[in-house]
Amino acid sequence: xxxxxxxxxxxxxVFVGFEVVSKVSSTLHTPLMSGANAIHGIILVGAxxxxxxxxxxxxxxxxxxxxxxxxxxxxxxxxxxxxxxxxFHARKDTSRTGAAQSGAAQKADxx
Amino acid sequence: MSILDPAxxxxxxxAAAVFFILALRGLSSPRTARRGNLIGAFGALIAVVxxxxxxxxxxxxxxxxxxxxxxxxxxxxxxxxKMTQMPQLVALFNGVGGGAAAxxxxxxxxxxEGPWVRLAIVFTLLVGAVSFAGSGVTFxxxxxxxxxxxxxxxxxxVVMAAVLLASVAAAVAVVISGSTAFAVxxxxxxxxxGVLLVLxxxxxxxxxxxxLLNAFTGLAVAASGLVLGNVLLVVAxxxxxxxxxxxxxxxxxxxxxSVAGILFGAFRGGSTAGSTAVxxxxxxxxxxxxxxxxxxYAQRVIIVPGYGLAVAQGQHTAAELAQALEARGIxxxxxxxxxxxxxxxxxxxxxxEANVPYESLKEMVxxxxxxxxxxxxxxxxxxxxxxxxxxxxxxxxxxxxxxLEVSAARQVVFLKRSMRPGFAGIENELLxxxxxxxxxxxxxxxxxxxxxxxxxx
Numbered sequence: 229x230x231x232x233x234x235x236x237x238x239x240x241x242v243f244v245g246f247e248v249v250s251k252v253s254s255t256l257h258t259p260l261m262s263g264a265n266a267i268h269g270i271i272l273v274g275a276x277x278x279x280x281x282x283x284x285x286x287x288x289x290x291x292x293x294x295x296x297x298x299x300x301x302x303x304x305x306x307x308x309x310x311x312x313x314x315x316f317h318a319r320k321d322t323s324r325t326g327a328a329q330s331g332a333a334q335k336a337d338x339x
Numbered sequence: 340m341s342i343l344d345p346a347x348x349x350x351x352x353x354a355a356a357v358f359f360i361l362a363l364r365g366l367s368s369p370r371t372a373r374r375g376n377l378i379g380a381f382g383a384l385i386a387v388v389x390x391x392x393x394x395x396x397x398x399x400x401x402x403x404x405x406x407x408x409x410x411x412x413x414x415x416x417x418x419x420x421k422m423t424q425m426p427q428l429v430a431l432f433n434g435v436g437g438g439a440a441a442x443x444x445x446x447x448x449x450x451x452e453g454p455w456v457r458l459a460i461v462f463t464l465l466v467g468a469v470s471f472a473g474s475g476v477t478f479x480x481x482x483x484x485x486x487x488x489x490x491x492x493x494x495x496x497v498v499m500a501a502v503l504l505a506s507v508a509a510a511v512a513v514v515i516s517g518s519t520a521f522a523v524x525x526x527x528x529x530x531x532x533g534v535l536l537v538l539x540x541x542x543x544x545x546x547x548x549x550x551l552l553n554a555f556t557g558l559a560v561a562a563s564g565l566v567l568g569n570v571l572l573v574v575a576x577x578x579x580x581x582x583x584x585x586x587x588x589x590x591x592x593x594x595x596x597s598v599a600g601i602l603f604g605a606f607r608g609g610s611t612a613g614s615t616a617v618x619x620x621x622x623x624x625x626x627x628x629x630x631x632x633x634x635x636y637a638q639r640v641i642i643v644p645g646y647g648l649a650v651a652q653g654q655h656t657a658a659e660l661a662q663a664l665e666a667r668g669i670x671x672x673x674x675x676x677x678x679x680x681x682x683x684x685x686x687x688x689x690x691x692e693a694n695v696p697y698e699s700l701k702e703m704v705x706x707x708x709x710x711x712x713x714x715x716x717x718x719x720x721x722x723x724x725x726x727x728x729x730x731x732x733x734x735x736x737x738x739x740x741x742x743l744e745v746s747a748a749r750q751v752v753f754l755k756r757s758m759r760p761g762f763a764g765i766e767n768e769l770l771x772x773x774x775x776x777x778x779x780x781x782x783x784x785x786x787x788x789x790x791x792x793x794x795x796x
Binding site: 231234237238241242243244245246248249250251252253254255256257258259260261262263264265266267268269270271272273274275276277278279280281282283287288290291292293294295296297298299300301302303304305306307308309310311312313314315316317318319 | 355359360362363364366367368369370372373375376377379380383386387390391394395396397398399401402404405406408409410412413414416417418420422425426428429432433435436438439440442443445446447450455549550553556557560561563564565567568569570571572573574575576577578579580581582583584585586589590593675677680682683684685687688691692694696697698699700702703
């Protein structure tokens with residue numbers, strides 16, 4: 229791809245990036261940071277390409293190190309974000325005071 | 340042998356990029372966040388499979404082995420890490436990503452044609468190395484492997500300036516000559532710059548640096564995409580760079596600081612140093628039973644959790660207390676300051692872990708008008724984020740930081756370990772107000788005793 233097209237895509241991506249997180253609630257700042265962190269682990273694709281073209285053993289060794297680091301970033305980032313978000317849950321009932329009753333009702337429904 | 344033709348490759352990378360955008364958008368609301376993250380992971384999977392099918396690759400068994408090693412190291416750590424240690428883990432993952440980007444750029448240098456590609460390479464090298472080393476220091480500070488206070492030595496600004504000048508010189512040399520030796524030198528200078536950048540940053544500001552370095556890594560990845568001519572890397576990296584920048588600014592605003600002030604504030608005289616002097620002025624101290632009575636006969640209680648709660652591992656007890664009060668018909672909310680905890684949004688994660696539903700976790704702007712309707716504001720292990728000095732005393736180091744306005748509540752109860760001032764080292768006038776009472780002790784113990792007393796009433 230030529231340089232001008234890449235530049236166009238880069239500039240558009242800046243705006244998309246600003247747009248998608250501009251309305252984020254501060255409740256989710258930590259998972260958002262960790263999720264964004266996981267996304268840049270996609271440098272793994274670059275590391276794989278470089279390792280796949282390596283002919284010199286030293287180059288291969290450094291490239292494989294990059295693959296290990298990038299994988300840790302990518303896999304670890306998504307796993308830990310999922311773990312955090314798994315804990316965020318909505319209130320199970322609609323009324324604030326009737327927690328016990330509606331909880332019991334739900335159990336009864338399931339039976 | 341490549342199985343996919345270039346058109347299919349481009350299409351699959353485009354799909355992955357769209358999934359990343361959807362992932363970031365999903366992450367901005369609690370309802371859709373988990374699905375968003377899984378969409379992102381799926382996008383990453385598509386991208387990795389695509390690269391194997393589209394490029395002519397050698398050494399595939401080695402590469403698969405390296406991926407297996409990386410996953411085997413990271414996944415168990417990610418699964419087992421304590422939620423209180425989340426900030427340092429994010430820093431660590433961010434650092435290794437930056438390191439990977441720098442290494443990719445270094446290895447691409449011999450294949451680079453033309454000065455523009457080399458310019459992208461030196462950018463990736465430098466920024467990736469800064470992110471790697473900076474994240475390493477951040478990790479060490481948060482894990483308390485080193486002091487959490489700003490580290491300053493005489494001549495630090497001079498050394499920093501020298502490193503930056505040398506980096507620019509090395510970068511120019513790489514762009515002109517394409518020499519790998521200069522590139523390695525640039526890498527080393529980048530590592531040094533990363534260390535020097537984070538050393539002077541003090542405790543409470545460290546999490547904002549993580550966010551900034553996250554944006555840096557994103558930009559490094561985007562630049563490496565320019566080097567490799569890979570659109571997906573460009574889009575993903577730029578997305579993270581842009582969102583990281585917004586996030587960093589939002590967090591800094593929540594602390595009433597500028598990003599430059601956080602990075603270079605320590606040079607102008609210790610803003611986060613503060614005093615640890617203990618005041619002799621009289622305060623009204625209380626007993627768990629008294630606090631329980633106050634809470635039990637309130638209609639509306641707002642709990643303000645701070646990092647002291649997380650240190651004492653008291654978030655489960657706090658959640659239990661909230662449940663016990665709600666079961667007795669009392670309205671309970673948690674007022675979360677944006678920087679409560681050890682990284683922005685951290686307190687929400689800690690309380691979510693303790694099964695507090697996210698509707699009860701109120702943001703500062705949402706809860707501040709509510710304090711005047713609250714019978715009791717229960718402040719647990721927080722101090723600076725409720726200190727009125729941030730609004731009233733212009734000489735105070737926290738002046739300008741938005742605070743939770745607990746003083747509007749009818750009664751304010753502080754659960755505190757001691758009279759020592761908070762992180763910023765400033766006295767809190769609120770402690771001496773007539774509507775304030777204090778219960779001294781470890782946050783978790785105090786909460787458990789109050790909980791016991793509430794149940795006994």
